[in-house]
Amino acid sequence: MGQSQSKPNRFFNDEEIKMIAQVYNQEGLDAVLPLIKDKCDNLDNEKVTIAVTGESGVGKSAFINAMRGLGPNDEGAAEEGIIEQTSKPTPYQHPTLPSVCLWDLPGIGTTRFSARQYLDKVNFNTYDLFVLITGERFKENDVKLAKEIKKMGKEFYFVRSKMDTVEVNLNEVGQHDRLEEVFDEIRMYYNRSLKESGLPTSQVFLVSSRYPHRYDFMEFFGCLESELPDKKKNVFVLSLPNLTEAVIEKKKKVLRAKVLLAAVVSGGIGAIPIPGVSVACDIGILVVTLLHMRSYLGLDDESLCRLACRVNKPVQELKAEITSPFVLNITPSSVIKLLTSTVSGAAMIADEALLLIPVIGSVIGATVSFTATCFLLNSALNDFAKSALNVLKKAIEDNSEVL
Known part of the structure; x- marks a missing residue:
């Protein structure tokens, strides 16, 4: 008292x-x-800033919308499409927690800059976390960018998007029973590629922005949460769909x-x-x-x-x-x-x-x-x-x- x-x-x-x-x-x-x-x-008002990059057509915009619990037609949603939409860093605030912001960065494959120059151009040091969206194959630019991020002491995450398409394709040929086997093969491919590229400790998350409750999205959320300091962690958790x-x-x-x-x-x-x-x-x-x-x-x-x-x-x-x-x-x-x-x-x-x-x-x-x-x-x-x-x-x- x-x-x-x-x-x-x-x-x-x-x-x-x-x-x-x-x-x-x-x-x-x-x-x-x-x-x-x-x-x-x-x-x-504790700010959480997450940078999202990747080559054209890998689904960055859809991923940013999924992270914010938005559909493609919702107000404030990032425009989705197969054509590269981003020519400069574009911020997308969370609909209920404006202090949480995801930045859509131009894919390094669409610029004329080296990986190092690219990080300077997009003001890399302003972001808490860096997400690299990949397609069906690892690209040389993905590896170069990841290595530069490592050099700067920042965390990054590889995300293999559009996994629902893999499942649909298996269904169409009557091989849905091979789903787990095929997913394991995909994981093995990425793990092998990371090791061969000199990034053996990195992890790849298999996700679908269309169905974020499936595959690795929840594991991905947990990994991001674990990397943030407590104040940012709490805000990030509240921002999750x-x-x-x-x-x-x-x-x-x-x-x-x-x-x-x-x-x-x-x-x-x-x-x-x-x-x-x-x-x-x-x-x-x-x-x-x-x-x-x-x-x-x-x-x-x-x-x-x-x-x-x-x-x-x-x-x-x-x-x-x-x-x-x-x-x-x-x-x-x-x-x-x-x-x-x-x-x-x-x-x-x-x-x-x-x-x-x-x-x-x-x-x-x-x-x-x-x-x-x-x-x-x-x-x-x-x-x-x-x-x-x-x-x-x-x-x-x-x-x-x-x-």
Whole structure:
């Protein structure tokens, strides 16, 4: 409790608190929410930049769309086609996490630069990770570029795209039972090629941007995650499309940490002896955190509409899988209603009177705010994650190849 008194305000400084109090007193709760949102948004501004390159026609644009959970016709999608589309580095931000950006780089085979000159031209040092998309065969340019990347101490990943085409071709000749055998042969070819090229420790992932839930995409995601520092890792995990239950569980784990952070913030604000400010900030923190949770778990309207179009199902059919109507109606009033329906939430609001007594109020206010925020957000996170899993199951129902 002593710590709560001595450091009650690590998230907001004194000047910000005074401004929040003034805005609340003059304009009410709705005017406070943007102030809280701006502050909380900074927590997710850790930048993750992934460079994607490869020769013309290997499927870079489709891969970038798959990484962002977009279809070719979605707003903001990279234009897909067999003709080289990229003449200069082109950024594509994640639809819900703008700090995550994939850069479509011109294929080295389409430039007149050496591998070394190419890396300088595309400002290579600005990227966290480098992905080389390959076609049916390793090309000399792929090897040259990979070696230059190695020299600069950066990580790179080979991705063999369009593996669904391999499966389709086997089906057409009645040899689908050889699928595993053929995939093993492809892996052996790449491993042998890497070894012969002096890159024996590199790994190739066999993927399909059309069906990212199949083949090696999930393994590829895990490898990228393991290479990033913790702050970037968390943002990267939240940016992943909801392809499997494992992805949803990963997101849930990251969001658990965010719940704790929000509760600490709430506890710090609860220790501030300014009538009205604690509840205003608590509601603001809850609304913003809940909206972020909903977005990260793909339960916001835009994400659901994109998914509905991709799987060719009515969006209302997906929304019907959401377990709590609260997920679709996150507002200050709905949060207050939910708070007052719980003992801890009611205590948090009733505790406002104690803030008139600075010493007692600062101790009790912080404790109640922390407890109520933790309780509500953890309960909501469980509901949201369950809903996300239900939506995923519905989306792939009767057609496991549409995601």
